[in-house]
Amino acid sequence: MEEKILQALNTCIEAFGILKKARESSEEVDLSKQDASVIATLHEAYKQPYQGRGLGLGEFYGNELKRIQIENKGKYNFSDSDEVGNVALDWLYVFIVLSDFADLSNDEIFQYANQISGNIIFNHIIKHIICNCLAEESVDEALSYIPKFRETTIFKMEDNQDKGYLLILQYYAHKADVDNFFKYFKLAKPASNRYEIGQRKEWLVHSYALTHSIEESIQLCKHKNLGEKFLIEIFNDTKGEYIKVKDILNAYSEFKNMENAQKVRILVSSYVQASELGKEVPDEFEILFNECLKIDRKIRWGDFKLVDSLLLDLGLAYQSINPSHALQCRKAIKNNFLKKEIVIKK
Numbered sequence: 001m002e003e004k005i006l007q008a009l010n011t012c013i014e015a016f017g018i019l020k021k022a023r024e025s026s027e028e029v030d031l032s033k034q035d036a037s038v039i040a041t042l043h044e045a046y047k048q049p050y051q052g053r054g055l056g057l058g059e060f061y062g063n064e065l066k067r068i069q070i071e072n073k074g075k076y077n078f079s080d081s082d083e084v085g086n087v088a089l090d091w092l093y094v095f096i097v098l099s100d101f102a103d104l105s106n107d108e109i110f111q112y113a114n115q116i117s118g119n120i121i122f123n124h125i126i127k128h129i130i131c132n133c134l135a136e137e138s139v140d141e142a143l144s145y146i147p148k149f150r151e152t153t154i155f156k157m158e159d160n161q162d163k164g165y166l167l168i169l170q171y172y173a174h175k176a177d178v179d180n181f182f183k184y185f186k187l188a189k190p191a192s193n194r195y196e197i198g199q200r201k202e203w204l205v206h207s208y209a210l211t212h213s214i215e216e217s218i219q220l221c222k223h224k225n226l227g228e229k230f231l232i233e234i235f236n237d238t239k240g241e242y243i244k245v246k247d248i249l250n251a252y253s254e255f256k257n258m259e260n261a262q263k264v265r266i267l268v269s270s271y272v273q274a275s276e277l278g279k280e281v282p283d284e285f286e287i288l289f290n291e292c293l294k295i296d297r298k299i300r301w302g303d304f305k306l307v308d309s310l311l312l313d314l315g316l317a318y319q320s321i322n323p324s325h326a327l328q329c330r331k332a333i334k335n336n337f338l339k340k341e342i343v344i345k346k
Contacts, residue, residue: 001048002102005045008042010112012091012094015034016118035085052100055132055135056135057128058096058128063207065171089124092121095113110125126164129145130145130164133145142171146161149163166196169181169184182225185197205230221254228254232262238273239273242267249263264292265310267288272313275317289311293332311333315327316341319343
């Protein structure tokens with residue numbers, strides 16, 4: 001089986017070359033031969049007892065350093081598929097799956113990847129290898145792969161090493177390791193990766209707040225590369241301590257200038273969490289409901305208006321314990337999709 005998987009890896013490399021050539025010459029792609037061969041190997045491999053490294057596949061997502069797992073293949077389940085297709089990223093995923101099934105070391109994966117002519121696909125595999133290293137707490141090894149990124153030119157020439165350092169920041173944000181986070185901060189090119197850097201700053205403050213005092217967390221937000229806007233991350237997991245959260249917001253001057261919408265979001269979240277955990281808190285529905293209504297309807301929360309999202313959370317918390325309060329929230333919600341989420345039993 002191992003020999004078949006290694007041959008399938010070579011077939012993937014061949015497919016990457018065909019796709020690259022077709023893209024450059026605008027020719028039609030015929031990968032039927034490679035497709036049939038690789039899919040047959042995947043079908044057989046999926047039937048075997050798993051013997052990979054168990055580190056996950058591809059990049060981390062989220063602050064918890066999650067990765068796609070073989071046993072939870074989801075939409076990437078090729079075990080019952082008839083083809084990979086003509087999309088390079090699907091072939092990339094097959095390459096990564098096969099390298100895991102073959103139990104290849106990071107260096108062995110790199111040696112195979114180094115035969116790929118396309119720089120973008122190659123760089124994706126380098127990110128996979130770096131995440132393998134970090135999943136095993138091998139930071140020095142992860143750092144050793146960053147110089148191996150290949151240059152790409154889309155709008156301008158990029159050495160892409162910042163993509164590796166973003167993964168390093170993600171790792172240290174999860175560890176709440178402030179010193180090492182800012183040691184590599186500038187190497188992740190914060191001016192060019194504003195969104196990604198903003199995410200990692202949020203994750204750092206959130207992780208730090210879980211294991212440090214409120215005073216220490218506030219002090220962290222005073223770091224020159226953070227700021228007051230990250231104070232809200234201190235309250236990402238309040239464990240339903242609504243009264244304590246309310247007292248903290250009132251007690252510390254640092255929260256004086258926090259936007260009211262953010263304060264209401266924190267309080268509603270903590271209040272709802274207290275309800276879910278069965279903790280006793282004073283009934284402050286009217287206070288929170290009225291504060292929600294004061295929020296500017298232009299402020300969004302994901303795909304919806306923040307005020308509608310908070311009213312939904314509040315309404316769902318009261319759906320069984322006080323239907324009249326839930327109905328009050330339902331009537332105040334403007335978005336019909338969210339409104340329907342609150343069901344009032346007669």
